[in-house]
Amino acid sequence: MIRSALLSLMCLTPAAQAASVTISPRYAQMQPGQSMAFTARAQGGVMWRVNNATGGAITANGTYTAPTTPPNPASVTITAVSATDPSLSATATVTLLAAPLTGTIYYVATNGNDSNPGTQGAPFATLQHAAKIATAGDTVLVRGGVYNQKLTLTTSGTASAPITFASFAGETAILDGTGLSIPDGEYGMITINSAAYVIVEGFEIRNYTTASVNDVPIGIYVEGAGNFIQIINNRIHDITTTAKTNPAQCGSNAFGLTVYGTQAPASISGLVISGNEIDDLKTGCSETLSVDGNVDGFAITGNLIHDDDNIAIGAIGFEKVSPVQTYDQARNGEIRGNLIYNITSYGNPDYGNQYAADGIYVDGGTKITIEQNVVHNADLGIELASEHKGHVASYVTARNNIVYDNNANGISIGGYAATEGGTAHCTMVNNTLFANDSKSTGSGEFQIQYYATNNIFENNIVYAGAQGLLVNNYTSTEAKPAALNHNLYFFGGGAADAQFLWDGKSYSGYASYLAKSGQDAKSMFADPQFLSATKHDLDIAAASPARNAGLVLSRSVVGAADIIGNPRVGPGGISIGAYQK
Numbered sequence: 001m002i003r004s005a006l007l008s009l010m011c012l013t014p015a016a017q018a019a020s021v022t023i024s025p026r027y028a029q030m031q032p033g034q035s036m037a038f039t040a041r042a043q044g045g046v047m048w049r050v051n052n053a054t055g056g057a058i059t060a061n062g063t064y065t066a067p068t069t070p071p072n073p074a075s076v077t078i079t080a081v082s083a084t085d086p087s088l089s090a091t092a093t094v095t096l097l098a099a100p101l102t103g104t105i106y107y108v109a110t111n112g113n114d115s116n117p118g119t120q121g122a123p124f125a126t127l128q129h130a131a132k133i134a135t136a137g138d139t140v141l142v143r144g145g146v147y148n149q150k151l152t153l154t155t156s157g158t159a160s161a162p163i164t165f166a167s168f169a170g171e172t173a174i175l176d177g178t179g180l181s182i183p184d185g186e187y188g189m190i191t192i193n194s195a196a197y198v199i200v201e202g203f204e205i206r207n208y209t210t211a212s213v214n215d216v217p218i219g220i221y222v223e224g225a226g227n228f229i230q231i232i233n234n235r236i237h238d239i240t241t242t243a244k245t246n247p248a249q250c251g252s253n254a255f256g257l258t259v260y261g262t263q264a265p266a267s268i269s270g271l272v273i274s275g276n277e278i279d280d281l282k283t284g285c286s287e288t289l290s291v292d293g294n295v296d297g298f299a300i301t302g303n304l305i306h307d308d309d310n311i312a313i314g315a316i317g318f319e320k321v322s323p324v325q326t327y328d329q330a331r332n333g334e335i336r337g338n339l340i341y342n343i344t345s346y347g348n349p350d351y352g353n354q355y356a357a358d359g360i361y362v363d364g365g366t367k368i369t370i371e372q373n374v375v376h377n378a379d380l381g382i383e384l385a386s387e388h389k390g391h392v393a394s395y396v397t398a399r400n401n402i403v404y405d406n407n408a409n410g411i412s413i414g415g416y417a418a419t420e421g422g423t424a425h426c427t428m429v430n431n432t433l434f435a436n437d438s439k440s441t442g443s444g445e446f447q448i449q450y451y452a453t454n455n456i457f458e459n460n461i462v463y464a465g466a467q468g469l470l471v472n473n474y475t476s477t478e479a480k481p482a483a484l485n486h487n488l489y490f491f492g493g494g495a496a497d498a499q500f501l502w503d504g505k506s507y508s509g510y511a512s513y514l515a516k517s518g519q520d521a522k523s524m525f526a527d528p529q530f531l532s533a534t535k536h537d538l539d540i541a542a543a544s545p546a547r548n549a550g551l552v553l554s555r556s557v558v559g560a561a562d563i564i565g566n567p568r569v570g571p572g573g574i575s576i577g578a579y580q581k
Helices: 004-009 127-133 510-517
Strands: 022-024 027-030 035-037 039-041 045-048 063-067 075-082 089-096 103-110 139-142 146-148 149-152 162-166 174-175 186-193 198-201 204-210 218-222 229-232 237-242 255-261 271-274 276-278 289-293 296-301 304-308 313-316 331-336 338-344 359-363 366-371 373-379 378-384 392-394 397-399 402-404 412-414 423-424 427-428 432-434 447-450 455-458 460-465 469-475 482-485 488-491 500-501 505-508 530-532 536-539
Touching: 022 089, 035 469, 045 530, 075 271, 075 296, 089 229, 089 271, 103 127, 103 204, 103 373, 127 149, 127 162, 149 162, 186 198, 186 204, 229 510, 237 255, 255 271, 313 331, 338 359, 359 366, 359 373, 359 397, 366 392, 373 378, 378 392, 378 402, 423 460, 460 469, 500 510
Parallel strands: 027 089, 103 139, 139 162, 146 174, 149 186, 162 198, 174 204, 186 218, 198 229, 204 237, 218 255, 229 271, 237 276, 255 289, 271 296, 276 304, 289 313, 296 331, 304 338, 313 359, 331 366, 338 373, 359 378, 366 397, 373 402, 378 412, 392 423, 397 427, 402 432, 412 447, 427 455, 432 460, 447 469, 455 482, 460 488, 469 500
Antiparallel strands: 022 039, 035 063, 045 075, 075 089, 500 505, 530 536
């Protein structure tokens, strides 16, 4: 385990996902095979979970033991789930290191001086000066206060000795971009440029803005190539563009946190983005959080993303970010355990009055797992597609997610127009979709658009809101866009009034859809018996028809755990929807 002096000084300050559950510590660095005690507070107690299949084990009292062989990326999420209300939880992130750190601890403070030695009693004044001094194995702890300065990191650590920048324990170092320039037209308040083995933890980053279409402010910007970059427990907010633009131009851009793999064949790999809160952004045509280009191996876990005016999380390909097309695709990643809400492009000058912002959007990415996320009150919940003709999002699995009350559809596949790309070999399994299309856009709960081929939609609960449209395959561009089966459908207006579109043909009533579509032969129309639909507790009652009624698929397909970390396949089989029990 990392030396006790450093562990006691690390700042543990990301926003909690649920106020009624707290966990401590929120961040730790450990070695493979070592153990550490975590504590949590919640009325009625907690259930402990380790949220990746190869992440080690945790006891009922919160003692975590790291795996002897670390996962890649080398990060694990520990979750404390309320025993009385499983919809409430809090998470901690563990970084797994090959060996204990032995470097120097440097300090930065608002009353420091760069001519000082950088000790706790005589700290530096600027983060950039500390970055010039720090080498492999060193840690820079930044005292609380406001720093009107940017930080650029170009020095790499090593596998056994990463370089860490963190807020001092119990204090928050705030990087405030008010009045700061945007070099080269695109820059981050923190920029990591072709550096490896770097950890950034516990900062607040705010107020970096532009009024020019030629400038792109970014909260945290990772670019180039590099392994083992970990962005953990930061809060990024009020990164904005106010440039004059319109939907035809789509000309303004900003990012909360973005990763551009701009080299080839060298990639950005072993990337961890965990425990961050990103909110109140105006990003124009760009995403809140995205990985783009040659990014090979990433984990986006346990983040809280809300109140932003464009896509919350994007995994992107084919935008010529990488100089070699073969590598120009985010891949081999996981998007897990994130809470996303209040994401809409409606009123964004680049979109006008369009509900076009996704909670999670795989735009041309491949081999990505999307699991255990909650997305609500976004425009689109989860979308798997490509915006580049002739390209697709492929081999993506979306499983064990809850998607509800979104302005448009719950899950969408296929390109949004005949001039775009599509979706191939993607699997959507054991998700719960509830009362989406709240703005009556006509897109329904599960939408299939252009150029979708060989996809699977199985073991999902699909509960339509007032619009009553459960499946919306309004195109006929491909003969077999998806195979649907073993799902549970429900609409409060009754089976006879439930609406379906398949291959561009409309069917009124569940029986008519079954008889004529050739889909969902072993599905059912029944009330899933949520514990409380009005409170959005979408777990299912013991007597629910969804209980143990799904098709038992392999663990590689359905995952090891349900939405709250319970074993996905129980003694009686597998339940339909995101909860297993």
